[in-house]
Amino acid sequence: MELNNVKETGVLIIGAGPAGLTLAVDLARRGVAARIVERGERLFPGSRGKGLQPRTQEVLDDLGVMDAVRAAGGPYPPMMGWEDGRRLGAFEMIVRTGPTPGTPYHDIWMLPQWRTAEILYARLLELGGEVEFGAACTALTRDADGVTAHLAYADGSAETVRAAYAVAADGGRSTVRKALGIGMAGESVDPLPRLVADIELTGLERDHWHVWQQAKGGGLSLCPLAGTGLFQMLAQYDDADAVPDPAPEAVRRLIAERSHLAASDVGEVRWTSTFRVRAAMAERFREGRVFLVGDAAHIHSPAGGQGLNTSVQDAYNLGWKLGAVLRGGADPVLLDSYEEERMPVAAGVLGISTRIHRAGMEGNAKEPRRTAEVHQLGLTYRGTALAVDQRRVDESALRAGDRAPDAPCALPDGTPFRLFDAFRGPQVTVLALGGAEPSAPGGASVRTYRVGGPAPDLLDPDGHIRDGYAERGVFVIRPDGHVGYAAHGTDQMAGYLTRLGS
Known part of the structure; x- marks a missing residue:
């Protein structure tokens, strides 16, 4: 045209x-x-x-x-409950976890x-x-x-x-x-209106996310926004017919009405928005x-x-x-x-x-x-057209369509390395484990790493790659970090790579 x-x-x-x-x-x-x-x-x-x-x-x-x-940014702080100007005690909204060899990023940020x-x-x-x-x-x-x-x-x-x-x-x-x-x-999840705002605030410490769950008129939360001097205010209204007022003075008044803070504790109101959850x-x-x-x-x-x-x-x-x-x-x-x-x-x-x-x-x-x-680490594309798995393995094993896990490993000279270092970039990555010999085409669009065998590109001294993937086999890692192809050999790998434009 x-x-x-x-x-x-x-x-x-x-x-x-x-x-x-x-x-x-x-x-x-x-x-x-x-x-x-x-x-x-x-x-x-x-x-x-x-x-x-x-x-x-x-x-x-x-x-x-x-x-x-x-x-x-920063980690999420614990919650602090308030009522009538009294602290009710701290509690956690999230279940905190620690890093593993396969998941270096382990908590919400x-x-x-x-x-x-x-x-x-x-x-x-x-x-x-x-x-x-x-x-x-x-x-x-x-x-x-x-x-x-x-x-x-x-x-x-x-x-x-x-x-x-x-x-x-x-x-x-x-x-x-x-x-x-x-x-x-879709559907309405909650008919009650809400008001959210980014505000400057004094009178509260920043190491907790402060909540007034039983405040008159509806719940109130004030969350310190990591890496900034601001708090995010979220106010829920108990009356489904209420019309939240996003004006700065109304925001200050609402905080004073629902908490022990004074309206004068609220400085600049940077941004406001009203919504209903659906x-x-x-x-x-x-x-x-x-x-x-x-x-x-x-x-x-x-x-x-x-x-x-x-x-x-x-x-x-x-x-x-x-x-x-x-x-x-x-x-x-x-x-x-x-x-x-x-x-x-x-x-x-x-x-x-x-x-x-x-x-x-x-x-x-x-x-x-x-x-x-x-x-969202467990989200998978198993069973879709680009998830090709030619092995018979247990459902609990890493399969085509799954997110490709990280693993601490080393370069042949002993320099520490991670699989995420190998995956980083716009290319397709081929992992050949246990002496499997890939026949991938060369070029910038495909990067191949042999793990183990007579001429390895990566060493697995602590077995983290083996634990995350397999003792032996070939895995094609898509550019978005999901396993696309998994097999014991490379019979159909070239055709799969062609489908990916590699």
Whole structure:
């Protein structure tokens, strides 16, 4: 299709939240031509999603931003209950775990959403990308060869963009999803309204997350936002017909009414938002050459910290596949696997969020409800088209489709190394264990490591690779850190790699 005065790109990303920025970073490091446009004049300013689960931390490690994430955030503090100005005692909302050889990131890490976006944006700039702010997608049409989008800019100018593919990352009220006619099926999880705000606050220490569960009018929580001088306020209203007032003076008044703090203890109110908790999922995650990621595809209760994390992993799943098609020569049928893999995951995660939320409404609020199930380390693509396992092994064994675990090991000269060091980057990784000899094609798109055998690339002195994988065999690790192919030999591996564009 030929259009005059139209700018062309490989991928048009609509929305610069965590999902859109993750995708833009992943495509930029793959050398894929992409544009990311954002209706707002700046990045989202609020804390909203403030917890990065262990699996998301692994993704951010691969994207090269984990050092910045660790420096900017911190662990979740214990909860402190209050009533009538008295401390009721500390309790834990999460079940804390320790690291293992396969899971170096083991607990949720607090980082306000605005800071996560800033870090991803800085990484995008490092890679030569940019975000076009004040750019709204006003119309989008599709055909067999690509997508045509019309952009309207805040200065009154307009532009037409032609892209091979477009990705809607424009949030729960996605205009792109609506324009495509994709329905959003869901339910109200909790009819009570809520008000969330980022505030400056004095009069409370920052080593606890403070909660007033029995406050008149509804519960109140004040959480110190790690790495900042701010608190996140969350207020629930007992009256379903209440209309929360987001004005700064109203926020100060509410805190004074529901806690022992004075209105004067509240300084600047940086950001506010009102919402009601619902769970919903798009009827499909793809319409031709347009894909949905993040809140455009699924909306979660904030309970359990799943929404932002699932959004980041949507983008991480899609990014390497778009790169393989646009740069690696993979058959576009590879893109069918995005919806096949991510829709069941999103449905399962929505179920976890909803169950945790309702347990909080009905049960003992001091009971730890955030167990390892929220870490998203156990999410799997078993049984899908890209999960090829030619072995007969127990269901408890690592199988194709599963997340590929980390393992401390060593280079042949004894230098400490980790499997995540091997996986880091946009390539496919082949692990050959116990003397198995891979016949993988060379080139930058595939990196091969022999573990054991006469000429090893990696040593496994403590058996951590063997424990996480197998004594012998071949594993193809996809660019998103999932096992794609597992076998005792390499008979069909070359064909599998071709499917991945490698």
